Amino acid sequence: MVEPRPQDDSCRVPLVEIRGLRFMREGRLIFDGVDLAIPRGRVTAIMGPSGTGKTTLLRIIGGQLVPDAGQVIVDGCNVHQLKRRELFELRKRMGMLFQAGALLTDLTVFGNVAFPLREHTRLSESMIRDLVLIKLEAVGLRGARDLMPSQLSGGMARRVALARAIALDPMMVMYDEPFTGQDPISLGVLARLIRSLNDSLGLTSLVVSHDVQETCAIADYVYLIAEGRVVGEGTPSEMRDSASAWVRQFMHAQVEGPVPFHYPALDLTTDLLGEGSA
Amino acid sequence: MSDWLVAVGRRGLDLLVRLGRAHMLLFYIVLALPALVRQPREMVRQVHSIGVRSLVIIVVSGLFVGMVLSLQGYNTLVGFGAAQSLGVLVALSLVRELGPVVSALLYGGRAGSALAAEIGLMKATEQLAGMEMMAVDPIERVVAPRFLAGVMVMPLLAAIFSAVGVLGGYFVAVGLLGLDDGAFWSQMQSKVEFHDDIVNGIIKSAVFGVVATWIALFHGYEAVPTAEGVSLATTRTVVHTALAVLVLDFILTALMFNKV
Numbered sequence: 001m002v003e004p005r006p007q008d009d010s011c012r013v014p015l016v017e018i019r020g021l022r023f024m025r026e027g028r029l030i031f032d033g034v035d036l037a038i039p040r041g042r043v044t045a046i047m048g049p050s051g052t053g054k055t056t057l058l059r060i061i062g063g064q065l066v067p068d069a070g071q072v073i074v075d076g077c078n079v080h081q082l083k084r085r086e087l088f089e090l091r092k093r094m095g096m097l098f099q100a101g102a103l104l105t106d107l108t109v110f111g112n113v114a115f116p117l118r119e120h121t122r123l124s125e126s127m128i129r130d131l132v133l134i135k136l137e138a139v140g141l142r143g144a145r146d147l148m149p150s151q152l153s154g155g156m157a158r159r160v161a162l163a164r165a166i167a168l169d170p171m172m173v174m175y176d177e178p179f180t181g182q183d184p185i186s187l188g189v190l191a192r193l194i195r196s197l198n199d200s201l202g203l204t205s206l207v208v209s210h211d212v213q214e215t216c217a218i219a220d221y222v223y224l225i226a227e228g229r230v231v232g233e234g235t236p237s238e239m240r241d242s243a244s245a246w247v248r249q250f251m252h253a254q255v256e257g258p259v260p261f262h263y264p265a266l267d268l269t270t271d272l273l274g275e276g277s278a
Numbered sequence: 279m280s281d282w283l284v285a286v287g288r289r290g291l292d293l294l295v296r297l298g299r300a301h302m303l304l305f306y307i308v309l310a311l312p313a314l315v316r317q318p319r320e321m322v323r324q325v326h327s328i329g330v331r332s333l334v335i336i337v338v339s340g341l342f343v344g345m346v347l348s349l350q351g352y353n354t355l356v357g358f359g360a361a362q363s364l365g366v367l368v369a370l371s372l373v374r375e376l377g378p379v380v381s382a383l384l385y386g387g388r389a390g391s392a393l394a395a396e397i398g399l400m401k402a403t404e405q406l407a408g409m410e411m412m413a414v415d416p417i418e419r420v421v422a423p424r425f426l427a428g429v430m431v432m433p434l435l436a437a438i439f440s441a442v443g444v445l446g447g448y449f450v451a452v453g454l455l456g457l458d459d460g461a462f463w464s465q466m467q468s469k470v471e472f473h474d475d476i477v478n479g480i481i482k483s484a485v486f487g488v489v490a491t492w493i494a495l496f497h498g499y500e501a502v503p504t505a506e507g508v509s510l511a512t513t514r515t516v517v518h519t520a521l522a523v524l525v526l527d528f529i530l531t532a533l534m535f536n537k538v
């Protein structure tokens with residue numbers, strides 16, 4: 001575990017704590033006993049092969065999906081026992097960047113970033129304008145403020161969504177695959193942006209990704225999830241030198257290893273021969 | 279045989295579950311209605327996109343339905359020497375039946391399908407989930423304004439349909455068939471009752487408005503978040519709206535106009 005900064009006592013309690021998480025979806029076990037802790041003020045990465053349930057995990061933390069067993073504690077609150085109003089209050093302090101951006105298509109870029117401010121604050125229009133322009137400047141899209149989401153590329157949309165996610169100055173931001181669809185330059189910029197936002201605004205960041213290089217460059221701590229469990233954890237350098245077959249395969253992009261490429265299925269021969277009798 | 283029973287049972291249960299979810303949605307929409315006073319601009323926008331944009335199809339259809347009614351009615355009435363009652367026939371058919379029913383069917387095809395597609399797409403592109411994560415309730419923000427707008431607009435559309443239809447009937451009767459202008463209007467004025475005919479027609483269209491909008495919003499909101507799911511949602515909206523409107527029309531007519 002990363003030792004929290006010693007000078008601040010409240011830092012000792014992780015911001016997010018997940019204990020014994022079990023989650024089923026349509027009869028398939030997605031998580032089976034996941035335990036993890038996300039320390040305050042750090043960038044924590046959750047990595048794992050496609051389809052392991054990284055997006056699902058973020059949605060569980062955000063209270064959109066309810067686990068079958070286990071607890072999710074965010075800032076001292078058990079997310080799935082909160083009343084609706086309390087959950088909404090908690091969500092105002094959590095920003096989330098969706099995999100596809102999730103921009104509101106009937107608002108401009110400016111309107112999208114202003115949306116949470118208009119919904120949840122009573123700031124004057126000129127204050128909102130200043131705040132929005134500052135956030136857009138941070139993601140390099142101040143000039144695109146009047147475009148509609150349909151006029152943006154996938155990568156730009158993701159950056160607008162990032163500006164929106166930090167509009168309310170949340171305590172924590174969850175990034176779902178922030179790097180996909182970015183060119184190498186904006187990818188580097190974005191990775192540094194996530195890191196610097198985290199440090200300058202005192203955020204806690206949770207980055208979900210399968211982009212090993214970029215993620216390890218900015219993360220303080222990495223969890224690797226596969227087959228419904230945490231199969232490895234550590235700082236990026238610990239992960240790179242790990243002895244675990246799972247971690248080695250994922251971190252070094254090896255083809256052979258325990259991480260399955262296939263969705264669970266019958267044995268191929270059985271499947272091919274068994275067509276008539278099925 | 280038992281397979282068949284299981285399949286029927288499963289479909290039955292499925293239907294019940296969906297019905298239950300539809301009523302839950304309606305319940306949440308109704309709970310969210312008071313909060314709409316805080317979004318007057320959104321309401322105006324929705325009334326515009328649901329109502330004003332349906333006007334052309336309503337006016338054109340109303341005009342032609344009225345004209346056809348007039349032609350057909352004349353051919354029948356003239357055989358009984360009752361051509362002077364043509365105005366009554368046209369007006370009653372429109373106000374009691376065709377106005378509410380045909381405009382509800384058109385509404386389902388024009389506005390309902392658009393509503394279902396819009397909300398289904400918002401779901402497929404994670405906009406609704408995104409709102410939820412921003413602590414904004416999508417039912418309050420997206421679904422409820424559209425519901426209220428649809429419910430407000432439907433009786434107006436039906437009224438416009440009937441009014442234009444009567445005008446269409448008048449052009450054919452007086453302009454084309456040469457009936458007496460005064461007889462057309464005075465018979466209509468004396469035979470069409472405000473309460474029995476007009477109010478009942480408005481009640482019908484209000485009921486259709488609630489049901490058609492509800493069906494559209496439900497299918498959009500529950501759409502499987504894929505391209506296929508959204509297309510299925512729009513198709514189902516149109517089909518279910520048509521069926522619901524026609525069945526409800528029979529029930530309402532039996533309740534309202536049955537003097538037995």
Ligand SMILES: Nc1ncnc2c1ncn2[C@@H]1O[C@H](COP(=O)(O)OP(=O)(O)OP(=O)(O)O)[C@@H](O)[C@H]1O
Binds near residue numbers: 030049056057
């Ligand atoms: N709406 C749903 N209904 C049923 N199963 C689902 C649904 N959404 C996702 N799943 C299943 O849950 C599993 C985890 O999905 P999830 O989207 O969380 O994966 P992921 O790790 O984010 O993958 P990726 O890296 O490709 O985004 C998948 O195997 C998928 O089949």
Ligand SMILES: [Mg+2]
Binds near residue numbers: 054055099176177
């Ligand atoms: Mg994902």
